[in-house]
Amino acid sequence: MKYYAGIDFGGMSAKAGIFDENGKLVAKDSVKTSKEEGYAVTVAKMAQLVRDLAASAKVKVSAVGIGSPGVIDGKEGVVVHWSNYAWEDRPLAKDLSEKLSLPVSLTNDANAAALGEAKFGAGKNYEDSIFITLGTGVGSGIILGGKVFEGSHGAGAEAGHMVIEVGGIPCTCGRRGCFEQYASASALVRDTKRAMFEHKDSLLWELTGGDPEKVDGKTAFAAAREKDAAATQVVKNYIMYLGEGVLNLVSIFRPEAVIIGGGVSNEGEALLQPLRKYVSERLYVDCERVPLAIRRAALGSDAGMYGACALVLG
Ligand SMILES: [Zn+2]
Structure with a gap:
């Protein structure tokens, strides 16, 4: 051995x-x-x-x-x-x-x-898969034919820095409107806080004991589960941007699977189910013809x- x-x-x-x-x-x-x-x-x-x-x-x-x-x-x-x-x-x-x-x-x-x-x-039954981690930023890895695709001199496969909103939020990379400015856990926290200030009657206040600094990547999902309108909108928006990014990647690579990891993936089906729906309704070649799995990462840290x-x- x-x-x-x-x-x-x-x-x-x-x-x-x-x-x-x-x-x-x-x-x-x-x-x-x-x-x-x-x-x-x-x-x-x-x-x-x-x-x-x-x-x-x-x-x-x-x-x-x-x-x-x-x-x-x-x-x-x-x-x-x-x-x-x-x-x-x-x-x-x-x-x-x-x-x-x-x-x-x-x-x-x-x-x-x-x-x-x-x-x-989570990707072990697939030859081609794309891994996206939703943490402080958005990390990504592209596996084609079972091998890592890293681009020339390793400088590629940075899906976090594809622009999904032209002229959008400034990014650390120097561009505006990058995927990670909308789909990272940090982006979710930022948008949850904003919703709190715009909706003083939101359950978000109760869940954080009235302290916006206590907001984390779980807060909006937790309030949305209780049918809070402001939080539901935050989650919907988040899934829209995440979905658009996933659609961009799928349009180019059409992997068999997209694997979602990082802190936000701990929401499990509350995240994945609406994400699958968003993506499947907008695919260029639909899932009936070409199957696409969207799964939660299995190995954690x-x-x-x-x-x-x-x-x-x-
Ligand atoms: Zn960027």
């Missing part, structure tokens, strides 16, 4: 798992990381994490996959740019490979999560670790 390691590197920590050749997780652990410790220390910590895990599971690791935030050139194994840690052109795959004397493959964190869901989670392993599992 051969064994592989998958590392999901985030801003605060690196989480690693050891998997057997069938993709079964045999051990996992994480280590805290910080910007201040510097690149070399972070890489050394990741290497040590893999060594410790292999030792505790009493196995020999054959290859390591890693998912990292930032703009990643997967072919070259380089973190081209990651602003949080101020990394520029860091050859992360090569450096980790030298420390461990093992082959190392690298992709970006959203691609890794997409691949994890595609191989082991482990998706990136599974996907990183899938990079080297083959």
